[in-house]
Amino acid sequence: MSQTVETSRAEGTGGIRAAGIIGIVLGIVFILVGAIAWVAVSSELRAEQITVSDDAPFFPGAEVAGPLTAYSEAEAIRQHVLSMTDGKTYAELDRDDPLRETAATGSYLRTSLFTSVVSFGIALFAIGVGVLAIVLSWGLLLAARRRSVVASPGVGSVESAPAP
Numbered sequence: 716m717s718q719t720v721e722t723s724r725a726e727g728t729g730g731i732r733a734a735g736i737i738g739i740v741l742g743i744v745f746i747l748v749g750a751i752a753w754v755a756v757s758s759e760l761r762a763e764q765i766t767v768s769d770d771a772p773f774f775p776g777a778e779v780a781g782p783l784t785a786y787s788e789a790e791a792i793r794q795h796v797l798s799m800t801d802g803k804t805y806a807e808l809d810r811d812d813p814l815r816e817t818a819a820t821g822s823y824l825r826t827s828l829f830t831s832v833v834s835f836g837i838a839l840f841a842i843g844v845g846v847l848a849i850v851l852s853w854g855l856l857l858a859a860r861r862r863s864v865v866a867s868p869g870v871g872s873v874e875s876a877p878a879p
Contacts, residue, residue: 731856731859732859734852735855738849739853742848742849745841746841746846748841749838752834752841753838756831756835756838760780760831761780764873765778765779767784767786772787772791773786778816781835782831782835785831785832785835786828793825796822799814799817800817800818804822820864824865
């Protein structure tokens with residue numbers, strides 16, 4: 716003689732399960748958006764065909780395609796401008812100084828490179844948030860599963876599984 720045992724969800728686990736599923740979906744979205752942003756910024760930098768200066772502090776001669784090479788080239792530009800202006804920044808140069816335009820151009824180039832560095836950071840942050848959301852949401856799903864109703868075979872009674 717066979718016995719059918721019914722199981723159902725414990726009260727209150729539906730919301731936890733929904734939050735877990737939504738969190739995992741959002742985590743995947745964050746990871747995808749972060750990865751797309753990273754690839755887009757890297758692709759745009761590569762399209763500019765910038766090579767890190769030979770006297771740069773890091774990665775001399777490398778193609779600018781990531782946050783470290785962009786930062787290194789920005790520092791090289793800073794050193795070049797400061798050497799041309801006797802250590803003065805754009806703001807420190809007189810308005811009629813012919814090197815003021817050179818300092819401004821260097822500042823614009825550095826700002827553009829630093830914008831890409833920040834963009835890489837935001838993309839990496841989004842990926843990290845996505846991974847964290849998935850891990851935490853997976854934990855919610857596991858917690859909901861442990862709270863679900865467990866049927867006791869043989870007796871036919873229903874009881875909640877104890878939490879660890």
